[in-house]
Amino acid sequence: MALELSDTSNLLKSARTGNRRSLAKLLTAIERGQESEITSEESWILGVTGAPGVGKSTLIGRLIEHWQSNGEKVAILAVDPSSPVSGGSFLADRVRIPQADIDDSIFFRSLASKNFPGGIVPNIGKMCQALSACGWGRIVIETVGSGQSEISIVAFADIVLLVDGPDRGDIIQAEKAGILEIADSIAINKSDIPSSNSAIEDIRRSLELSEGDNRTVHLVSAINGDGISELISDLESISPDPGRLGIRNREKLISYWVSLLLSHEEIDSQLVNLGNGSITVRDAIYSMGSSMNFGGTANGRNDD
Amino acid sequence: MRVVVAKPGLDGHDRGAKVIARALRDGGHDVIYTGLRKSPDEIVRIVSDEDAQVLGLSTLSGAHESLIPIICTGLRESGLGDVIVFAGGIIPERDRKALYESGVRAIFGPGTKTTSVLDFLNEASDRLSAGNPVGVGSDTGWHWN
Numbered sequence: 001m002a003l004e005l006s007d008t009s010n011l012l013k014s015a016r017t018g019n020r021r022s023l024a025k026l027l028t029a030i031e032r033g034q035e036s037e038i039t040s041e042e043s044w045i046l047g048v049t050g051a052p053g054v055g056k057s058t059l060i061g062r063l064i065e066h067w068q069s070n071g072e073k074v075a076i077l078a079v080d081p082s083s084p085v086s087g088g089s090f091l092a093d094r095v096r097i098p099q100a101d102i103d104d105s106i107f108f109r110s111l112a113s114k115n116f117p118g119g120i121v122p123n124i125g126k127m128c129q130a131l132s133a134c135g136w137g138r139i140v141i142e143t144v145g146s147g148q149s150e151i152s153i154v155a156f157a158d159i160v161l162l163v164d165g166p167d168r169g170d171i172i173q174a175e176k177a178g179i180l181e182i183a184d185s186i187a188i189n190k191s192d193i194p195s196s197n198s199a200i201e202d203i204r205r206s207l208e209l210s211e212g213d214n215r216t217v218h219l220v221s222a223i224n225g226d227g228i229s230e231l232i233s234d235l236e237s238i239s240p241d242p243g244r245l246g247i248r249n250r251e252k253l254i255s256y257w258v259s260l261l262l263s264h265e266e267i268d269s270q271l272v273n274l275g276n277g278s279i280t281v282r283d284a285i286y287s288m289g290s291s292m293n294f295g296g297t298a299n300g301r302n303d304d
Numbered sequence: 305m306r307v308v309v310a311k312p313g314l315d316g317h318d319r320g321a322k323v324i325a326r327a328l329r330d331g332g333h334d335v336i337y338t339g340l341r342k343s344p345d346e347i348v349r350i351v352s353d354e355d356a357q358v359l360g361l362s363t364l365s366g367a368h369e370s371l372i373p374i375i376c377t378g379l380r381e382s383g384l385g386d387v388i389v390f391a392g393g394i395i396p397e398r399d400r401k402a403l404y405e406s407g408v409r410a411i412f413g414p415g416t417k418t419t420s421v422l423d424f425l426n427e428a429s430d431r432l433s434a435g436n437p438v439g440v441g442s443d444t445g446w447h448w449n
């Protein structure tokens with residue numbers, strides 16, 4: 001049962017008056033690809049990424065605690081992986097963020113990746129627009145636990161925080177190209193565990209190899225709170241890097257293109273055809289590419 | 305479907321909740337797990353913000369007697385009468401009737417096959433598509449078992 005554009009604009013109208021229930025439904029509609037006429041409002045979007053289990057959620061809990069105590073509202077979009085086998089998911093980021101449940105100042109939405117690549121979900125940019133239009137201008141996105149090459153978050157976040165932890169690879173990992181290069185800020189979490197000291201040394205030495213790289217590497221503990229306030233003042237003082245525009249646009253383009261492909265009405269039948277060998281991958285792409293459904297977005301207004 | 309699995313009450317065991325969550329995930333559902341010790345108000349807000357269609361409540365401690373009906377009332381009062389509620393855990397036979405009357409549509413005891421929760425959701429959504437409301441706010445007498 002697809003919602004009409006008029007339904008989403010009614011939801012938006014109601015959500016803008018502060019109706020949380022309408023906001024919740026609006027986000028669902030947008031997640032499912034429903035078009036909506038939302039104009040961007042001022043927002044500050046923090047992307048938190050890093051390998052599985054490094055403590056992204058626990059750390060986000062600490063950050064929002066700070067903003068909560070300043071009387072600010074924060075929205076969180078937390079992505080966890082979908083099962084490639086069943087398509088189902090176990091979305092458990094909020095288990096580590098009990099701060100989100102204590103009052104109305106936090107709006108938390110768990111999202112299933114549906115095996116979308118890059119650590120995020122399609123339409124996350126539009127979800128952020130909806131949130132900021134409804135007064136939730138401070139937004140935190142937690143990506144799926146990700147590796148070096150998953151950088152789509154740069155397309156949608158103003159500031160990217162990379163979280164890492166002790167005992168995770170060695171200096172060779174830090175040498176490789178990827179998210180470490182484009183993160184605006186880096187936090188080594190679990191400083192209460194002694195081996196985190198060598199992790200931070202590895203990263204610092206790696207960054208020193210590039211001249212002029214003056215990003216701070218923070219040693220923090222999301223469990224006992226050490227280093228958190230320094231991290232927050234760093235995050236709040238960083239301005240989005242204009243040199244990132246090319247990468248951002250490229251990632252937006254790729255994200256949008258893949259979401260069109262994955263939501264294509266032929267995708268399931270083309271996968272069957274590929275499975276029985278009746279077509280090639282090239283055939284499948286050609287067929288779907290020539291009949292892309294651009295919805296209402298061909299005017300480019302809603303493409304981020 | 306989007307299913308919130310929550311654990312009201314004070315006891316600290318969540319194995320039962322995780323078993324149900326796993327069965328739902330493997331059945332293709334999106335499960336939002338809340339973690340332990342959530343109050344009725346917190347659970348209602350989570351279901352609302354997460355826009356879940358289903359709420360599964362796992363309980364061991366005897367908290368069901370008071371907490372589950374409070375949560376069901378909270379859902380109705382927050383305009384969430386469409387949400388399908390089921391319960392899992394140790395719930396004595398004599399307490400079940402009251403839970404069904406408060407809007408719970410299925411109760412899964414410790415011995416039940418984990419896939420029966422999937423059968424239940426299938427039946428519930430069949431009923432929905434046939435135009436028979438099954439949410440916590442509807443006064444259908446239907447329950448699964």
Ligand SMILES: Nc1nc2c(ncn2[C@@H]2O[C@H](COP(=O)(O)OP(=O)(O)OP(=O)(O)O)[C@@H](O)[C@H]2O)c(=O)[nH]1
Pocket residue numbers: 051052053054055056057058059093096144145146189190191192193220221222223224
């Ligand atoms: N010792 C210690 N453990 C921590 C710290 N922060 C998080 N943890 C633990 O690390 C585990 C994973 O934490 P999460 O916050 O769920 O990590 P995550 O990066 O969000 O995990 P995914 O979302 O699954 O990728 C949990 O058991 C946390 O309690 C910390 O500062 N110190």
Ligand SMILES: [Mg+2]
Pocket residue numbers: 056057058092093142
């Ligand atoms: Mg997490």
